Amino acid sequence: MTLWTSQEAAVATGGHATRDFVINGVSIDTRTIEAGDLFVALQAARDGHDFVVQALEKSAGAALVTRIPEGVAPDAPLLVVPDVLAALEALGRAGRARMQGKVIAITGSVGKTSTKEMARIALTGQGRIHAAEASYNNHWGVPLTLARMPADTDFAIIEIGMNHPGEIEPLARLSRPHVAMITTVAAAHLEAFGAIEGIAREKGAIFRGLTQPGTAVLPEDLAVTQILRDCADDAGAIVIGFGQNGMAKPLKAETTDGVTQVRARVLGETVDFTLASAGTHFVMNAVGVLGALGAAGADVAAAAKALGGWNPPLGRGAVEDLGGIRLIDDAYNSNPTSLSAGLATLARLTGGRRVAILGDMLELGADEIAMHRDMADDAAMASVDLVHTAGPRMRALHDALPEKRRGFHAESAAELAEKVGELVTMGDIVLVKGSKSSKVSTVVDALRRTRQSTPPGERNQ
Template identity: 85%
Template sequence: MTLWTSEAAAAATGGRTTRDFAIMGVSIDTRTIQPGDLFVALQAARDGHDFVAQALENGAAAALVSRIPEGVAPDAPLLVVPDVLAALEALGRAGRARMQGKVIAITGSVGKTSTKEMARIALTGQGVIHAAEASYNNHWGVPLTLARMPADTDFAIIEIGMNHPGEIEPLARLARPHVAMITTVAAAHLEAFGAIEGIAREKGAIFQGLQPAGHAVIPEDLPVTQTLRDCADAAGALVIGFGAHGMARPLKAETTDGVTEVRARILGETVDFSLATAGTHFVMNAVGVLAALSAAGADLDQAARRLSDWRPPLGRGAVEDLAGIRLIDDAYNSNPTSLSAGLATLARLTGGRRVAILGDMLELGPDEIAMHEAMAGDAAMAAVDLVHTAGPRMRALHQALPAARRGLHADSAAELGERIAELVTEGDIVLVKGSKGSKVSTVVDALRRTRQSTPPGERTE
């Protein structure tokens, strides 16, 4: 099915085409490009114009460029524009404008990608569903997702992220959601904001993009919940709170063998669902998702049933059995809030010694050492038998732990991975967690290698 004709793409971007073509998809990567894709020559770490010839050789229907690249014929299928990123934004804006379905936008300090996947899977069977790929949630990821959106989409789930102030609002205005959900607000990217209230205001800026009478789905039980409410009120949004006492709330959650059975009250209706995880933070996000989908007009009972098909993405809290141990792979990102949730998940699993292998939490600002040290007093830490740490920041936690709980410390995750045989024993339940930049995923790789395990899918980037 044609996604964009050359005429429609040129009209959307204000560019000129060198010939007629039909676009089936949109890509920024020659390694994964499919026949019929429009290759977008973005300038990032490398100039995408250098790869246009390769993209066309690999079957691209056309390329979006700001100049005719060297080695590419003037009559090659090109859409020529003054600025490629601005043109991608324009194409995304046009994709959103022609779509008549409902848009749900998701942001938050923790759990954006897993929650987006929850929503996508929960909507299975309810029409044409379009969702952001992987963690495509930034200044090019959001317009790319919108540009890829089929015109007949019934429900779209857009993930929106940020690293610095002022990034969320323009992306939200581009997506123009009917429902916007914030998973939580935590000390992530704190060095760019100075205080948690600044992060809350930036997350709350997503509501500025809401359609008239749009819904703001916010966590109820945070110190900054009122800040989020103020942001929603300023945008004229209808507020739905989720949490222990929210309009959407879990009534009970019982975990057995890594599967959690949940009963929840969602906007006046009671539903039952199951999640293939032991993490209560996933339970709360699922409650928020069901509220968001219901507000968008989806069938609530059907969405709740479909949640049993969801699995945490690799590196984001998935629980898997390796040869002789049980692994919680949460090596993609970390901050005090998500680490506390990971430790709570570890504490709930039974059957063996509980071992945590922790890499540095990054981008926490000037109080980062104190934040690492404070994790020694986390409520779930009492149930952890042994803690191994890696990185200069995690040294503070290592030194704060009681001797009986203090495992190995290494300057880097790679060094810890080289000592994998000393970290775990048969029967252990193992949590591996750290910020992506700490490279603690190398410990996960070492565990799988020594346990002869193949990861259950691609690591989400």
Template identity: 75%
Template sequence: MSALWTAKDAAAATGGRAQGDWSVTGVSIDTRTIQPGDLFVALSAARDGHDFVAQALEKGAAAALVSRIPEGCAPDASLLVVDDVLTGLEALGRAGRARMGGKVVAITGSVGKTSTKEMARIALAGQGVIHAAEASYNNHWGVPLTLARMPADADFAIIEIGMSNPGEIAPLSRLARPHVALITTVGAAHLEAFGAIEGIAREKGAIFEGLEPIGTAILPEDLPVTQILRDCADAAGAVVIGFGKDGMARPLRIEPQNGALACRARITGESVGFTLATTGQHFVMNAVGVLAALSAAGADLTKAAAAIGDWQPPKGRGAVEALGGIRLIDDAFNANPTSMAAGLATLAGLPGRRVAILGDMLELGADELAMHRALATDPAMDGIALVHSAGPRMRHLHDALPEEKRGAWRETAAELAADAAALVRPGDVVLVKGSKSSRISAVVDALRAHLAQEEKKE
């Protein structure tokens, strides 16, 4: 494997002092997953990364990025010493972006960032060297880490950019310098920090501030805050492509087919067909946005539409699976009113007795209880037989539901998980969804364990 960074190049990029003559083939911030040849970055979070440098080197790290000589290291240890580790990582990421001659696509949105990033990565298969963020690496260390890991010969890079507070997206976008920036949607996520949906829209629109000259902004057309996004794109001097029911990029046909969706879309004047391995129709609009973004970045649209069929929803983000006599939609990674409505719509569109198991939606601000109650009047609820729930916020949904739809409610997800065997019956189709911090995934684990035991008995 060729070197990603040499000691000389890394020192020049960061302004640091290289100790030893080394080269690295990867960059890591976690000794649990570090690979031989990696540069270990000693970030400080809950623990000081300097405490793990010796361990990283013992496990095969070729060098470590540090702000001081750590205890337990040999005097001649391979190190890159900088004034501040995070600043050093940002500088390394900036240099990684500067030397890359391919096209960069940045993705943000209140819902669907990671699944959309994965769609884009898979859709680009066969179109050169593709680099994409791992997992949900989209914050102040995730973006520079992704850029620092980027091969110099990458043809396309897909960068995910997230936020939880005002002022976070623009600096990350300026670091990534995308040629194309895609906003999946704007919804009431992290509303507690912004006060109103308009504030979230302006923060999401800040992704356009980092666009390269004459860059392209891909934005959703059908939102109450679309004009705010357009204003942000116009201020950045971007070429604007809207996607939605009446956008320049829009779905033309969506047909359910054996647990998948056969689709046709018009992407800026060109008609293409594609298949998505999901029953969740909300993913179709994400796919339309992805195809528009990749086409704007210079990818072959026909090849991308064909390859996107290999994408599947990531674990915990809406995949439908057969599990011991039921069909499970594990969407327990995150939730806000927008994604909850999409999840309920997916559930309502599947055959069988439909059961929703819901955990609290968090960080919604002063109107959070009203938002939970409002789920009772979501149109999809007409097709759902029973709603089990956990958490103090979901109690307000429980009380607002018609009596015949009220399942079990428990104060915590752990208490609901303890009753997993009584929540479903054979033939059910079951959605489990809530914010990650609600820990509603405990119910998924309990259902898996219970149904596995039942299968053994048979």
């Protein structure tokens, strides 16, 4: 299927096509590029222009460039523009403009990617669905997602993230969603904002990109909920709250063997669904997703039924049996809110000794040591039998724990991974969690190697 012709792409970007071409997709990586893709030569750690020859050798349909790279023929299929990133944004804007379906944008301090995947799976059978790949939620990921969007898309799910103030609103305005959802607001990237209220206002900026009339879907049970509501009101949005007292709320959730059966009330309709997770935070996000999809015109009952096909993404809380232990791999990211949720999931699983292996939580600002120490008082920590820690910040938690719960402490996750044979025993239920940069995923890798297992996403391939 043709995604863009050379003429359409040139008009959208204001660029010059060296020859006629058609493209079927858009790629920024020659390792995964497919025949017919437009290769976007972004300037990042490496200059994408250095890979144009390779992209064309792999049958790219064309390349988006600022100049003709060395080794590339002048009549090669190129779209020449003044600035590659600006051109990608323009192509994304044109992709959004020609699409007549509904756009749902999702942000939040925790759970953006898993919630985006929930929405994608829940819409199964309700038309042509387009969603962001992986965690493509930044200044190039959002326009890339929009540029890849087929014109006949019925529902698009766009993930929007941030690290610093001022990043969300431009991406929201580029996406122009009909519905915007905030999963939660937590102490993530706190050092860039100073206080949780600043994070809430930045998340609430997503509502400024809403089409009119647009719908804001937001969590009801936060200390900063009123800030989010004020942001939605300022944007003239219809507000749907999700939570214990929201228009979308769980009525009952029962977990058995890591699977949760849920009954919920969503926009006046009672629905039942199954989630392949023991995490109550996943339950709440699923209820919010159903509210967002209902606001976008989807069939809520059908969406609830389809949620049974969702699994947590790798590294984000999936529960798996691993060579005699039960592993909760939540090593992709961490902050106090998501760690509390991870510990609660660990506490709900029964059958063996509960062990937490925790890496540093990063970007928490001046109070980071106190935040690590305070996790010793988390309600679910009382159900954890042993806690191993890695990193200078996690030392504060190690020291604050009762002696009977203290496991190993190491200055790095790599050091802890070397002791993997001493960390767990047969029958244990094990949570591994930390910020991505803490590299606590090396402990997960070591567990898999020693127990001869592979991640669920890599099996049967």
